[in-house]
Every structure is written in C-alpha cells, then in structure tokens.
Amino acid sequence: MKIVKRISIIDAKDYVDQEVEIGVWLTDKRSSGKIAFLQLRDGTAFFQGVVLKNQIGEEKFTEIKHLRQETSMVITGTIHEDARSHFGYEIEVSSLEVIGDSNDYPITPKEHGVDFLLDHRHLWLRSKKPHAMMVIRNEIIRATYEFFNQEGFIKIDAPILTGSAPEGTTELFKTEYFDKEAYLSQSGQLYEEAGAMAFGKVFSFGPTFRAEKSKTRRHLIEFWMIEPEMAFMHQEESLEVQERYVAYLVQSVLDHCEYELSLLGRDPEVLKKYTKLPYPRISYDKAIEMLQESGQFPDVKWGDDFGSPEETFLAEQFEQPVFVLNYPKAIKPFYMKPHPTREDVYICADLLAPEGYGEIIGGSERETDYDKLLAKIEEAGLSREAYDWYLDLRKYGSVPHSGFGLGLERAITWITGEDHIREAIPFPRLLNRLNP
Numbered sequence: 001m002k003i004v005k006r007i008s009i010i011d012a013k014d015y016v017d018q019e020v021e022i023g024v025w026l027t028d029k030r031s032s033g034k035i036a037f038l039q040l041r042d043g044t045a046f047f048q049g050v051v052l053k054n055q056i057g058e059e060k061f062t063e064i065k066h067l068r069q070e071t072s073m074v075i076t077g078t079i080h081e082d083a084r085s086h087f088g089y090e091i092e093v094s095s096l097e098v099i100g101d102s103n104d105y106p107i108t109p110k111e112h113g114v115d116f117l118l119d120h121r122h123l124w125l126r127s128k129k130p131h132a133m134m135v136i137r138n139e140i141i142r143a144t145y146e147f148f149n150q151e152g153f154i155k156i157d158a159p160i161l162t163g164s165a166p167e168g169t170t171e172l173f174k175t176e177y178f179d180k181e182a183y184l185s186q187s188g189q190l191y192e193e194a195g196a197m198a199f200g201k202v203f204s205f206g207p208t209f210r211a212e213k214s215k216t217r218r219h220l221i222e223f224w225m226i227e228p229e230m231a232f233m234h235q236e237e238s239l240e241v242q243e244r245y246v247a248y249l250v251q252s253v254l255d256h257c258e259y260e261l262s263l264l265g266r267d268p269e270v271l272k273k274y275t276k277l278p279y280p281r282i283s284y285d286k287a288i289e290m291l292q293e294s295g296q297f298p299d300v301k302w303g304d305d306f307g308s309p310e311e312t313f314l315a316e317q318f319e320q321p322v323f324v325l326n327y328p329k330a331i332k333p334f335y336m337k338p339h340p341t342r343e344d345v346y347i348c349a350d351l352l353a354p355e356g357y358g359e360i361i362g363g364s365e366r367e368t369d370y371d372k373l374l375a376k377i378e379e380a381g382l383s384r385e386a387y388d389w390y391l392d393l394r395k396y397g398s399v400p401h402s403g404f405g406l407g408l409e410r411a412i413t414w415i416t417g418e419d420h421i422r423e424a425i426p427f428p429r430l431l432n433r434l435n436p
Contacts, residue, residue: 010044012089015079026071028109036064048090070102086262122436132260133423137412143252147245148203156195156202158188164386171211184209190390192229196401197393203228215431217420222429229403235347235365238402243279250274253415266417273319281323287314305331311358323349334376336364357414363404370394
C-alpha cells in the first residue's frame, strides 16, 4: 500500500509533483464544465485545488460541486506550481473525504460591514486578511523574544492586578481585591524597574488596559505592551536599543512574512527604508517650531501635547521613524528624570512612525533620587503607601536606568499598513465592543 505524506499547505513548495494529503476547509468554489476549482485553507496558507471530473468520477464530482463554504475535508492530490497565484502552488485533487459539513456560513465571499465582521470575529479570523495579520503578529512576537534574548535581557512578568499605577488612576479599570481597591495594569514599567535592579536588563510582555473613552483608529481598551528596562543605562543608549529593536522587527517580517505582506498589499520596498539606522532625532522644541512654521497648526504652542494631526505632520517630514526628545514636564508622568540643564523638560522621547501611525514607543530615563521621586509622587496626589516599594528602589543602590514601552498592536498596524488598530489583535476590545 502506497503511503501518502500528510503536509500543510505552507510546505507545498517542498512537494512539487508529489502526491500528498492535506486537511483543509473550503473557502469558495467555482466550476467550469468538467473542472472544479476549490479555494482551500488549512490554517497555514490558502491555495487552490483543481478537480478534474474524468479523474475523480462523476458521482464524486457532483458531490464536490455541492460542497458548502467552510466544509472541512481531507484531500489527496499532486502539488503543482501555479505562477498566477500569490501563493505560487496548487493541488490537483485525486480524492476527497468530507469530515465536517457546514451550513449557512455567515461570512460569504462578498463585502460585509465592519460591525458585522466584528460580531463574527470568531469566524472572520479564518479569512485571508485577518489570517495574514495574525501571522505577522506572531512573527513580531517571535522576533521580540529573539531580539531581547540576543541582547541579554531576562523576561520578568509584571502583575496584571496592581495596587498602584505608573501614570495615575484616572484611565484605569478599578476592581475589588478582597477588602482593597485594585486596578487592571496600565503598564508593567514600575515592576520592570525592580527587575532591572535585580537582573540588569529585563523586559515584560503582557496585556495592559486603558479606560479611555476613545474611538480613534489608534486606540484599544486592551492591548499588549513590550516594556524593557535597563540598569546603568542613560537615555541615549536606550534610544539605540529602541531603534535596533524596531528595525529588527521590520526585518523579521520582511524575511519571514513575504506571502502575508503580499496578501495585504504591503510594499516591502517601503518597509526596507525602516531597517536603516540610525533614526532621526529632533527635540520637542524643534517639533513645536516645525508645526508653527508649517502654517497648518495656528493654535499650537509650547507645552501642548501632540495629537494625531501633529504627530502625522512631524513624521511626514522624515522617511524613517523619528524620535522627539525632551517633552515638557507638565504632559509626562512623574517617574521621569529631569533634564540636567533645564527645569521645564524631562529626559524622554517618543518614537513616531511614518505614514500617519503616530507614537509607537514612549520611553525615558528614570528619576533615581529618593527625595525628588517622593516629592513628585506627593505632588501628583498619589498614595505614598502604594509606592513605598517603588521608592525602596532608590534607597538600596540606586543607579541610572532607562526604559521604554512599545505598543504591539500599533507596531503591527504600522508595519502591515492597515488602517485601524482593531485589525492587529485577534479579538479587539473597543469602547463599544466586549464580544465575542
């Protein structure tokens, strides 16, 4: 008895002109006379199955013509090259066994509204575009671990339930922790600072929550953050880590997700520009000057925070991501280190992505002086008791240290060229959406 190898679609290139077996779902079909064309997926990729009536028999051919969308099956056939498709290969089907029938699948091969698709997100993930986005998301996650492991970082998991917040509690989800108040994590940064004092270079990678009543294309209520923290490191050294990390992510997607980028219509030549280092740097002062001189922002003044229009304009002036350095103290959190020669700004930076995607990284050098940090905590109206453990880090061998946070979904949206951040996470949590 001949043994046929079970493979995945993604491995078809290694089995040209060989007979194989694949477990698939049917996404669409059409027939022309004595030939049927089946659009198939198996979770790794999409390709076409060609069925010839004279090879498979009239009875089976008739059955195949009546298969419904998302029917699951095991097919056997021979792999051929197919230069007409994105994928480059197809299978000539010699036999087909239905595993699970499908009736009235709601997401048909036609245009659907966004709300309808989000209501059916558990099924929409099977479609080409969400599939490509999730594969790229997975690659960025894989490359993140690879980068930080190569750079000598240790992963330290920060808690999701916290008794304090790095940036105040006004945009946090509050919950009860037995007889105390607790919050869903806004950031793992404070805990990573503790980790850096123990291990030198650490990073966290986990979900964060912001109770922002925002409906913009850049915001999610629940999203994932990568937050490195580095002891004995000043801000300029941190910026070098940041740009190497971002360039590494982009290069990894270029190297491993060519097929997915093609499905999304993302031009790899555009992405290649973002792998070239160093990235440009401008001061906040210079950014304000550029905005004012443009004539497009007549009301902007020093001390203002930047919104989407301002960030987009600034990023458009450069071909690569751009660091904006040293923001005013009034618009940044308490834990940042003051500039050594100025009283009005912190040693900090935001990294703005090109093409209108805005801030993808925020970072700073951290305050190291116990008394100054305590004064800032009290000035912000925060509980000293909740931050006693954080203050301890400045009592027992405080050192210069810096860190940053990259929002995973914003980075994915930028790298893929997608319009809305909801595309970058399997099940988006938005202001008006908690299901599925």
